[in-house]
Amino acid sequence: MEGAPDGVPLRCLGGRPGPARLTADVGELLALPLAVKERFWDVILPYLHPAPTDEQAARVEALRGEHGLAAEALVGPIRAARFLIVEGARAGLDDDAFVADLSSLSRTVDVREIVGILLPCFRRAAPPLRSEIVARTLADHGKLVSDVHWRVDRILGSERGSALDAAVAVLTFDYRDGARDDRVTMQFMPEQLIQLLRACEEMLADQRREG
Numbered sequence: 362m363e364g365a366p367d368g369v370p371l372r373c374l375g376g377r378p379g380p381a382r383l384t385a386d387v388g389e390l391l392a393l394p395l396a397v398k399e400r401f402w403d404v405i406l407p408y409l410h411p412a413p414t415d416e417q418a419a420r421v422e423a424l425r426g427e428h429g430l431a432a433e434a435l436v437g438p439i440r441a442a443r444f445l446i447v448e449g450a451r452a453g454l455d456d457d458a459f460v461a462d463l464s465s466l467s468r469t470v471d472v473r474e475i476v477g478i479l480l481p482c483f484r485r486a487a488p489p490l491r492s493e494i495v496a497r498t499l500a501d502h503g504k505l506v507s508d509v510h511w512r513v514d515r516i517l518g519s520e521r522g523s524a525l526d527a528a529v530a531v532l533t534f535d536y537r538d539g540a541r542d543d544r545v546t547m548q549f550m551p552e553q554l555i556q557l558l559r560a561c562e563e564m565l566a567d568q569r570r571e572g
Contacts, residue, residue, distance in 0.1 A: 369465050372458045373448040379466070386441035387466045390478055393438060394428045398474075402482050404435065405442045409486055446483050450490035459483050500537045507542075508535040530554050 366378035390398070397404065404424065407417035425435060449459045463479060464472050499505045510533040516525050530549040535542070549557065 367466075371448075371462045371465065373445065373452045373454055373462055375452070380444065382437070383441055383444065384466045386437035387445075387463070387475060388470050389434075389437040390441070390475055391470055393434065394430070397424065397428055397430070398478050400424065401438075401442070401478050402485060405439060405446070405482055406486075408439050408443045409446060409490065442479055442482065445479065446486050447490065449483055450487040451494060453491070454487075456480065456484070500539065504536045504538045506534050506536045509533070510535075 367381055367383040368378050369384060370376045371379050390401075393401075404421055407414070407421060421435070425432070445459070445462060449462070454462070460476055460480060463475050467475050496505060496507075512531050514529050514531055516527045516529055518525050528551060530551075531546060532549060533544055533546040535544045537543075
């Protein structure tokens, strides 16, 4: 959103005013057909990410065509909803604070209907958005494991000896390093697996105590 600030202080921005046209864009939600309001999660979901996939964009386009909406009819509502949901998640707003922002922006329209449209979307979107923020924050400062794969092998022999019959666990860690995805594979003997298990149990116990 470009232009001068909207002038309404928002909790999601720490009390700063929102972008230009935010109040008007929120109000345009009410002009949408009831069926589109009821399916607004399907409309906004693709736009909570950097770019919608072709399939997601096609579904939104099909919904728009189904109800005879002009292309620009969804621009304002999508722009407002994306801004409020993403910034609300980034600021860690709870339901009451999110509703308070909607109320501040909806003084001349029916805020109850707008809350009915956007609050369920915020509740569904905020947890995964905040998890993504945490993951990106960690990745900004080093390697972040994104997935783990494992198998158990037995070593029967090598050039160093025969009839070894030793078990070894093979763990492959997918990780993100800045903007680069990579992986590393490590081998664990049973003794080191026990150490790893104890470390994981201790860390999980700490999390349970804190949570």
